[in-house]
């Protein structure tokens with residue numbers, strides 16, 4: 693990890709403004725922000741670890757645990773909510789055994805919720821990796837998860 697971090701730091705100026713791009717590069721390299729990498733980024737930018745953590749937690753793009761191989765996003769925006777998106781989310785949570793924001797123990801799936809994926813006409817909608825599924829029903833969840841398990 694140290695070698696990769698040094699490579700990342702060598703591409704940035706040692707200043708506070710560099711923290712977010714550095715955290716983005718760390719996440720790009722490791723898939724999430726390992727605590728020791730956040731500490732090292734703070735030292736590099738001459739920032740307190742608490743400040744680094746504060747910045748990182750402010751942005752939803754940063755992950756603090758490894759992501760699954762496949763990312764399932766179940767829309768909970770207004771259109772999807774009205775059309776039964778909550779029931780779809782419940783079914784995905786039940787089948788994967790995780791709550792929104794969590795990754796399965798085998799790291800095959802990470803489950804997230806989103807406020808809108810721009811497919812309101814197809815509500816309720818969910819996305820698995822790059823595949824969008826509209827007019828979702830809880831009964832389709834098993835088939836869709838199985839179809840995307842091997843990606």
Ligand code: FES
Pocket residue numbers: 767768769770771772773807808809810811812813815816817
């Ligand atoms: S609210 Fe779900 S796609 Fe827009």
